[in-house]
Amino acid sequence: MKENTAYTLQSNWPKIGHGIGLRSDHWTVIQETRPAIDWLEVVSENHMDTEGRALTILEDLRRDYPICCHGVSMNIGSTDPVNKDYLKELKKLIHRIEPPIVSDHLCWTGVDGANSHDLLPLPQTKEVIDHVVNKVHQVQDFLQRRILLENASTYVAFEHSTLPEWEFISEIAKRSGCGILLDLNNVYVNSFNHKFDPKQYIQFLDPECVGQYHLAGHIEKEDFLFDTHSREVKEEVWDLYRLACRRFDHVPTLIEWDADIPPLEKLLDESQKAKEIEHEQAQLVLA
């Protein structure tokens, strides 16, 4: 197994504060008003393969904000080989906007060349860990940088899984050198959907591995929670955020909102709330 390449030796993830997801609904208002926010995150694929406004907006905003790249198509868990065309385009985007953090999801999105464009669940087994670690190495070698992988929300599971999700993602992070983008909404959604204790998840993770948080909203379905990114962050998720802030040191926090997108002020309010909670929890730790 490959270990300790140059980029994996940089163990500290950047501490860039509190950001929001940049979506086209807010392009103009952010460009014109330059709100007080520490950083922005974009869905990488929305800004690849284009020379149009989706790219020029980033070239403009990056003068005032660090912009992180969060992908949905790396397909890291698929048995298909790593898609070099995809990585080449991602690398081009990285060169143009110099993101402090590059991330994607611990999932698969397609197989046999076909793409579902959804974040699909993996069996949580040692064989799958070996498979994903191998692919993360290939990606990080190609990009010449470490990436973060986000825990995805899931609605179904596999009976032959042998590991809990927190052990599964931790092992992949430790062995591949990637970090964890800890989506606390997804932890809560999955804890409800698959009946586990979300606090145990957070307490298990190695603080060295956690490079970023996502906070978002979900909705209730018949017997499960559905991760829609269409609502405010729920109180139960804020509670998990409080716990995470006490356990991990100043991890960058992002408010994600992808459907029924509200005015920008709403996202800024949610981000401000996260900032206050982080501050309040830091005081508790010091006390």
Added chain:
Amino acid sequence: MNKPNLSLRELQSLFLHHLQQGSGDDIPSLRHAHRFFAYGNGYWIRFEDIIESVFHLTKIVFSQNIVDLTRQALTRHPSTHYSVDQIGLNFLAYLENDLDWKKEKKQMILDLARFDWMMNEMYQEPFSSPIDLQQMTTIPPSDWDRAILRLQPCCKIVPFSWNLFDFHRKETYDLEKIKEASLDLLIYKDRSQGVFFESLEPNEKVILQALKNGESLGSALSNTTQATQEEIQGWFSKWFDYGLFVGIDFHREV
């Protein structure tokens, strides 16, 4: 533990196949299979949203049937690109190769769909800083034969065989009412980065096409003798207002 007698690749292939059917009942080892619809519904809605947002004119023709058409197209030509936006090409391939329709109507639908896709492609083109009209008016007529106006890449002139202006703002349309026409359309991205189209007058098209082909200003103007000076000034004023020109090069005397 109920380990399926399948490799990871086989399990993923089966999962993906079932997404199109909407039921995960036959996937071995799947817990909470009754929730599989959450993935199945999302699979189609994602594609439908993209098709409806790109194929504006085509949607008017098909109205609500575009949902069924999208499903047929994506079943026949599944997405294979990492960008979901590229499924527009799969949709075009379906209309071109698989749609069972009367020949003359099929041609019209194909033309509309290609036009919609071209508008989408134009949106992805770069828009460079344009020059203003004053910069052109400083060129003395004696230099017109060596002055080359460079156009934005996000500007195309395309022939079109149907009267777009009859129906492009309507919600629904009777196919039988769409009339054949011979149009030359200017498709362009303006300073707002929005993509627009308009019909060109015959003489207007001759001048703009010549400039786009790299002919000098003098040569482009000499291609038409029927337009009045006021018409020509009006066209240039409009084109500069859109930001169509990005520079002026001067070639040596011919």
